Amino acid sequence: MWIEPLDQAASVLNALGLTAAGGFAALFLLRARRSAIAERMKMSLEKHQDYFTYLSANIDDTDALLPPPGQLSSIELRAIQSKLLEWIETIGGEYRGKLTALCRELGLVELERKRLSSPRQGVRLEAAYHLGVMRATECTGELLQFLAKEGRESTAFVVGRAAAKCAGTLEELHSLLLLLTEYHPAAHQLIADTVASSSLDPAPLFAELLHNENNEALLAVALTGLSGRNCPETLGALDRLLMSGLKEIRIKAAKVLLQHSHLLPRERISELIRHPDWEIRAAAAKAVGEQQLGVYMEELVRCMADEEWWVRHYSAKSLSQLGPAGFEALCEAACGAENGESRETAREAVLEELDRSEASASREAQHIPTYNQLNFIYRRILGETGSERLASTTRIGC
């Protein structure tokens, strides 16, 4: 009567054993196939070493680069493709154009385009990736269709990047942006980076979006893409966005606006320093120091009493960047500010600036007068001697 459960166990064992055996067989097959392919790729690369030398040596010739003589096996073609793709990604300028033209001549673009309609997603993705590297402008439309199907998957970014690299017109970039922001509305930075990998300059597209668009994700991507770039033609639109009901858009717009502080009227920056959003106040305070806008010293001093740590932090930092006058204001804040937190922030910034100045004075003699001047201000206002300062390394935490 005990045989019955044993039989059951035996069938479980059989099932498990079969699964494991099948799995291991698949594993070893996969490995064998991969290493065989790798071996053949390596041999093909070695075989065509002379051809690669020919390409490197003659890439600056006026004539187009020629495909290798003779028939190529498919593995040889893949080996040559791998080398060319790697070169295309590291080499820019006119040589890139010659390399992509060679890829076309080799029939690689046509081949990958066919693979783009393969039933296997993995093959399609690889084809898209390769087409992107080869800057196959004629495939942009197909890539965009493919992208629309990927939707929320993270593979959408692979296809998106390929489409960006292939895009030949700003309209295509625009449709790419629409697709990516529709399914990935939060990925502003990744989308901005994807669009930036295009060979077109996306700045005019972003500027246009700022003027006409109300979609949050699109605006955020455009503002992210424009940060760190000079684009005075967007100033009008930025003013509009500063009034936006969406906090993130306001902040991003303010940051881009502050990159052009030299073009802004005085009261504009003062407004930003007093803005109800603390992120904007902090960004404005930071910009004042970075761009040495001494006229806003008063505002910075007021910001030292701000309730938000970041605003105080950047105000103090900016004051210390504004030369002796700023330093004096900072020292005064360190002894005179009403709340303890702002005094502490100011004091820290004072000591830090003194340390920095001392270090640069000890490196180069020309900085000694500045250091002496700062030290004098420090002792006059805070009434401590240098040695006390060194002893007063602030303790934190507890």
Place this chain on the structure above:
Amino acid sequence: MRAFLLNYGIVAAYLIVGSSLLYLVILALSHQKMLSIVKSTVNSRFRELAGSEYVPPVSILVPSYNEELTIIESVNSLMTLEFPVYEVVVINDGSTDRTLQVLLETFGLKPCRPAGFRPLLPSRAIRSVYRSPLYPRLVVIDKINGGKADALNAGINAAAYPLVATIDADSLLEKDALIRLVKVYMENPEQHIAVGGNVRIANGSSIEDGRVLSVRLSNKWLPAMQYVEYVKAFLGGRIGWSAMNGLLIVSGAFGLFRKDYLVKVGGYEEGCPGEDMNIVMKLHKYMLDRHLPYRIVFCPDAVCWTQAPDTLRVLGAQRRRWIRGSLWNVSKFRAMLFIPKYRVIGWLALPYTIMYEILSPFVRLSGFAALAGYVLLDMTQIRVLLMFLLVNLLIGMVFTCGSLLIEEMAFRSPIRTYDLLRIIGLSALMAAGYDQINALWKLLGQWDYVRRNHAWGNMVRRSWQDEAAEAGQARSRKTKTTKAQAV
């Protein structure tokens, strides 16, 4: 009596098979998601992103307590990451060895003011902060000892950037590991509040200048067993849970977090034996309580290498600590069990953890003992015991095989065929000994927990070179012997 023992054993066997089946179902449900991740990483150039100005900056926190042997190699590996803007914050948690001194000497660190330190979370007092003109990315914080959680909190206070990555001082990162994690974060910065990396065992591999040159399975038994264990746990386990957003742990050895949420949940908890599980549980609870959309994701292609204990004593202490951590957290968050709003966590992940961590050692050991007893009473029935062991073994094999397949498909696994065969052999052996020892440790850990024994257990660190040198010797010895055979 005999009938009872046999029945009990059979029930235990079915429980084991059942729990494995449950897990296999989970894996099957999530495999589409996993394939998608794999395909997108295979077709991406991370070097391109690693230079981009759009990548958000990261503060890497390295809590270290008595790590003088490994800290230099580890910081060296962190200095050469392919990543645009980042800082490395090493927190010396009142080490009693020369951890701080070796850091100061090697990197030419000078004391400086703690610029930008914000007391966001409570932590013990900081003695001083060091920076180096030669290594502008490096910050070393020297603080009074307060445990790992406290050190991490101090690190969060000192971190200048909105993302923090936590890394154990005895781990090495692949140079593109951080950018791979951050790419996952960038795909949805609003919702991906924590991303975990893939931790692998480096014992036996050759390591030079803070990077793993070639992957080898250790010649020692224990590290090799753990290699298999880690591959199974990370590739077989975490991928599945991650796809369902039911990940209960982001390994302390390598994870990325949004700093604002860490602060919102109150940071790491002092005196908690499993701080890495604790913080993830807190994040889950915080987000689910507020009905905020979020994901905690596992990123299998971001690889972190770590050292595994190579003696039974140390390994045992580590495992007992882990189980204590799990128990502590499970009991702390038991209120989340079977509450509709906690979804996967309350209905699946927590119950599974309880089953796997707490009940399974009982079932395994008692089932084994029952059948052993049964066979002792009647030696003719040895087949039953063998069958029980065989079931255990085959289940182990299926999981190993699945994990190795994932590794092969996704990551072009660099392991040699010889090592692969050893892994398969080892995973068979695991079922016939290691698993039982492991279950025993789990029981002992539970006992510790009940007795409130909170000793950390001492991890004996060994320098990376030691291991490599030993492996080298072993290898040269081996070549000698093969030579001798050839002669």
Place this chain on the structure above:
Amino acid sequence: MNNTLLAESGLAQRLYEHVNNMLQTVVPGTECGVIAAAVHGFSPAHLQELENRLGMEGGNLATMAAYEAKEGALIILLPGQSLAFTHFIALSAKDFLKEAELLAGGMAVAAFSESAPAAEEDIAGFVSSLNAGERTEIAVYSGYRPAPEAPTVVMIDPNADLLDFLNVRLGLQGYDVRPAHDGKEGLRLVESVQPDLVITELALPALDGYQVIQRVRNSRSRTCKVVVLTDLTVEQDICKCFELGAADVIRKPFSPKELEARLKRLLA
């Protein structure tokens, strides 16, 4: 075969005359490509076969192949062809020679034009590049004579494909290029060869680019200039490089033309 034998044998002399005759007879202003190969066991039948084979490559490619039995050298003249095309034809020629197992040593290509006529020492240099060492690749004779004072360049980049590419290109410009794959290896190379210039990536394994710049700038070879060629495009990184004393920073993807122009200026 050795150098002196070649020089004495008058192969260079005959080739010189040949080339100059050719340049005068074909349409003025065009070039003349030359392929040379060290062969053995070559017969007139082979010569015919080779000419047929090469004829397939271009529509009406005129080739003039000659076998110098005494020196075991095969010379192919391609009147009116540029260096690039000559190089390309050499690939076919090499395939043919290899298949027929005729190749005994190296191969070299060059092109001479009327505007830059071949001097006798040019031809001698070209012929001697035939048997310079045991090289299996086709040597390109670019007119830059390998001089003892050729500037040495150490190039550090983890990307082997890029190293290959620049190695060939800079080699043709007359630089002595030494590639390294990581920071440590690069620094060791810098110490041992004392280069005139170092090209480095910033994101390097083992030792990052900043450390490389710093150590090169502080090492004995203070005159050694450092050019950074990097994937990192963040402003602070670029500024940091100049602070540390880098002579120039170029971002990837880069234009090799620009890089070459900058190197020329730096090493002038």
